[in-house]
Amino acid sequence: MNESRVTIDEDDRYSRLKLIGWWDQDRLRESRVLVVGAGALGNEVLKNLALVGIGHITLIDFDVIENSNLSRSVLYRADDRGKPKADVAAHAVRDLNPDVSITSINGNVLTQIGLGLVRSMDLVIGCLDNREARLWVNRMCWKVCTPWIDGGIQEINGVAKVFLPPDGACYECGMTEMDYQLIQLRYSCPLLKREDLLQGKVPTAPTIASIIGGLQVQEALKLLHGIPTDHGSAMVFNGAANQFYKSGYQHREDCLSHETYEPIIESALNHQHSLADVAASLASHDAGAIESLQLDRDLVVSLDCGRCQTSHDVMRTRPEVSMNESVCQTCQEPMAPNMLHVIDVDGPLADQPLANAGVPDNDILQLTTTAGDTLFLQLSPHR
Numbered sequence: 370m371n372e373s374r375v376t377i378d379e380d381d382r383y384s385r386l387k388l389i390g391w392w393d394q395d396r397l398r399e400s401r402v403l404v405v406g407a408g409a410l411g412n413e414v415l416k417n418l419a420l421v422g423i424g425h426i427t428l429i430d431f432d433v434i435e436n437s438n439l440s441r442s443v444l445y446r447a448d449d450r451g452k453p454k455a456d457v458a459a460h461a462v463r464d465l466n467p468d469v470s471i472t473s474i475n476g477n478v479l480t481q482i483g484l485g486l487v488r489s490m491d492l493v494i495g496c497l498d499n500r501e502a503r504l505w506v507n508r509m510c511w512k513v514c515t516p517w518i519d520g521g522i523q524e525i526n527g528v529a530k531v532f533l534p535p536d537g538a539c540y541e542c543g544m545t546e547m548d549y550q551l552i553q554l555r556y557s558c559p560l561l562k563r564e565d566l567l568q569g570k571v572p573t574a575p576t577i578a579s580i581i582g583g584l585q586v587q588e589a590l591k592l593l594h595g596i597p598t599d600h601g602s603a604m605v606f607n608g609a610a611n612q613f614y615k616s617g618y619q620h621r622e623d624c625l626s627h628e629t630y631e632p633i634i635e636s637a638l639n640h641q642h643s644l645a646d647v648a649a650s651l652a653s654h655d656a657g658a659i660e661s662l663q664l665d666r667d668l669v670v671s672l673d674c675g676r677c678q679t680s681h682d683v684m685r686t687r688p689e690v691s692m693n694e695s696v697c698q699t700c701q702e703p704m705a706p707n708m709l710h711v712i713d714v715d716g717p718l719a720d721q722p723l724a725n726a727g728v729p730d731n732d733i734l735q736l737t738t739t740a741g742d743t744l745f746l747q748l749s750p751h752r
Contacts, residue, residue: 382466383422391594398424398468400593401489405429405478405506406496407454409441409573410520413582414494415458416443419466421590426462427490429474429482430455441575479505479688480666483640483732484630485747488513492592494585495519498571500544501552504626507532507540512630513733516592516600520585522573525608527581531588531600534629538601538618541626577608630733630745639751640723640730647723647734647746648714657740662712665735666727672704680707686727723748 377384383394400423404414407430418426434442434449434457444461445454459473474481479502487493487509495506495517503519510517511534519530519540532539584604591598602617621627638646648659666686673680674697683690687708695704709726712718718726728734730751736744 382468386421391596393594394422396593397422397590400491401425401427402589403427403429403482403487403490403493404496405493405502406498407444407458408432408438408496408498409575409578410522410582410585411454411496412442412444412458413578414496414520414585415462416465417583417586418494418589419462419469421586422466422468424468424470426469426471427474427486428455428459428471429476429478430458431475431477437570441573441578443575477688478502480686480727481729482509483729483748484509484513484665485731485733485750487515488633488733488747490515492589493517494589496582496585497521500548503540504544504552508626508628510534511539511626512628513633514629514631518585518588518592520581522577522581523571525574525577527577527606527608529581529584529588529604530602531592531598533598533600535627538620539624539626542601542621542624543603543618574608577606580606580608630735633733633745633747635749636746637749638746639749640728640732641751642723642748643721644712644714644719644723647736648719651736651744651746654738654744656742656744657738659714659736659744660739661714661737662723662726663735663737664710664712664726664728665732668709668727669706670709671707673707674700674702674704676700676702684725689727 386392387394402418402423404411404426407415407428411430415428432454434445434452434454436450438445439447444458449457453475455473455475459471462469462471493506493510493515495503497503506517510532514534516533521528530540588598599615601620602615604615606613636650638650644662651659669683669685669687669690671680671682672695677697677699679699690706695706697704712726732748734746734748736746738744
C-alpha cells in the first residue's frame with residue numbers, strides 16, 4: 370500500500386505555512402497591499418504581513434514615534450523616538466523578513482495618495498483612528514474597486530470590517546448622523562481643520578491590537594486566496610465580556626461612496642503636467658474636447674479677510690490648511706477660505722502643474738467634456 374508523504378524543506382521559512390491545504394506562497398509573494406496607519410494596530414498588521422511573506426507592501430503614516438507608542442507597538446524601540454513611524458516600521462519589516470519589499474510614505478492619506486496607487490493594490494488595510502480618514506479610504510477604494518479591510522480599537526475592544534467594492538454595503542453605508550457630525554467637529558466654521566481636535570488620543574491596550582490586527586490579516590489571506598469572506602459587515606470583539614459577534618450593514622442606494630471610475634484611460638502624463646497638457650493629449654478623443662477637471666480635494670486658493678480687504682495666497686487642499694492659519698495677522702479676525710473644486714480648461718490654473726492644485730502623484734482625473742461626458746484618466750507616477 371503506497372502512502373503519500375509530505376516533504377518539509379527545513380530551509381524554507383514558509384514550510385509550515387505551506388502545509389495548509391489552500392496556501393499559495395507564490396500568490397502571496399506577488400501580492401500588493403497598502404497599509405494605512407502605523408500605530409499599534411498598524412504594527413500588528415505589518416508584522417503579520419511580513420511573517421506570511423506578502424511580497425509588496427506600501428505603508429503611509431504622517432506621524433512620529435512618541436513614548437506612548439513604545440508600550441503598544443511591537444516594531445518600535447526606545448531609540449526610535451522622534452523618528453517617522455512609516456520609515457521605522459518599514460525598516461523593522463525588512464529586518465523581520467528580507468523577502469518583503471516595502472515602500473514607506475511619510476504623508477497624509479487624505480492628500481498624498483493617488484487613486485492610481487490604490488487601483489494597483491490587491492487590497493488596502495486601514496489601521497486608522499478617525500472617521501474622516503476611514504471615509505476617504507472607503508471612497509478611494511470604491512472608485513477603483515479595490516477591496517479594503519478596516520480595523521478599529523479602543524481600550525480592550527475592537528472591530529474589523531471587510532468591504533468588497535463595487536458590491537454590497539460599504540463603510541459609509543454604516544455611518545450615522547452622529548458620525549458625520551463628529552467628522553465636521555474636526556473643522557472650524559470656515560471649514561478648516563482644528564489642530565486641538567486632531568490631538569485626541571484613543572486609549573488602547575497592545576492585546577486588542579494583536580487580536581484585531583490578526584483578524585484583519587487573516588481576512589486578507591482569505592481574500593488573496595479567493596476564499597469567501599463576510600463582507601459588508603462588522604466583526605466586533607468585546608474584550609471585557611470576551612464576546613464576539615457580527616453585525617451586517619444595509620446597502621444604501623443613495624450612499625455617496627458608491628461611485629466607480631470606469632472605464633479608465635491610461636496616460637503617460639503625470640501630476641507635474643497641466644490640465645492644458647491633458648486636454649491636448651485627449652484632443653482626438655471621441656467624447657469631445659476637455660472642458661474641466663473635477664477636483665477630488667477642495668483647493669483653498671486663498672484666505673480672504675473681509676475686514677481688512679486683504680487676501681493671502683494658499684494653493685493647498687483643505688485638509689492641509691489649519692484654523693490657526695486663517696486668523697488675519699492685521700486685525701486678528703478669522704479669514705474666509707476661497708475654495709475651488711473645478712478647474713476650467715480656459716481658466717487661470719489650466720497652465721499650472723496639476724500638483725499645484727493638490728492632485729497627488731499617480732492620481733486618476735475626473736474630466737468633463739464639451740459633449741457632457743465624463744472621462745477618467747490615470748496619470749503615470751512621477752519619476
